[in-house]
Amino acid sequence: MGDIALRGQGRAMLANGSTPAWQRKEGKSESGGLNRKGIASYRAANPGSKLSMAVTTKPSKLKPGSKSAKRRKSFCARMKGMKKRLTSAKTARDPNSRINKSLRKWNC
Numbered sequence: 071m072g073d074i075a076l077r078g079q080g081r082a083m084l085a086n087g088s089t090p091a092w093q094r095k096e097g098k099s100e101s102g103g104l105n106r107k108g109i110a111s112y113r114a115a116n117p118g119s120k121l122s123m124a125v126t127t128k129p130s131k132l133k134p135g136s137k138s139a140k141r142r143k144s145f146c147a148r149m150k151g152m153k154k155r156l157t158s159a160k161t162a163r164d165p166n167s168r169i170n171k172s173l174r175k176w177n178c
Contacts, residue, residue, distance in 0.1 A: 090115050102171025124175050146178035 090111040091097030097108025103124045104112065112121050125132075125142040132139040153162055153169050161167045 098168075099175070102168065102173075102175040124172070126175055126177070129177055142176055142178075145176055146173070149173055149176075150178060 088094075092104055092108040092112040092115070097104055097111055099105045099108075104121075106123075109121055109123065113119055125138045125145070127138065127142075129139070129142070132142065149169060149172065153173070157167070157169060161169065164170065
């Protein structure tokens with residue numbers, strides 16, 4: 071695994087004892103999701119992953135049936151289900167929760 075060691079509950083640690091950027095504030099975007107640094111650190115921690123940037127294009131500007139339109143539709147369906155079933159009522163209503171920020175960013 072190189073310079074990354076796994077700990078309990080799926081958390082990774084770098085050799086120097088800190089967590090990767092995708093798990094810290096510096097790897098997360100203020101508007102929701104991960105920034106470029108966060109995505110790069112996730113790919114380093116998980117070789118073979120195909121994590122890519124969010125599809126932030128407005129749905130009206132996407133060509134129907136295109137790869138990015140399908141990816142956006144799939145993400146929105148999964149996240150809306152998670153929000154409905156796996157979050158508390160307080161988190162679901164909070165506009166600053168990570169899940170609500172990411173749904174806004176993806177135009178869901």
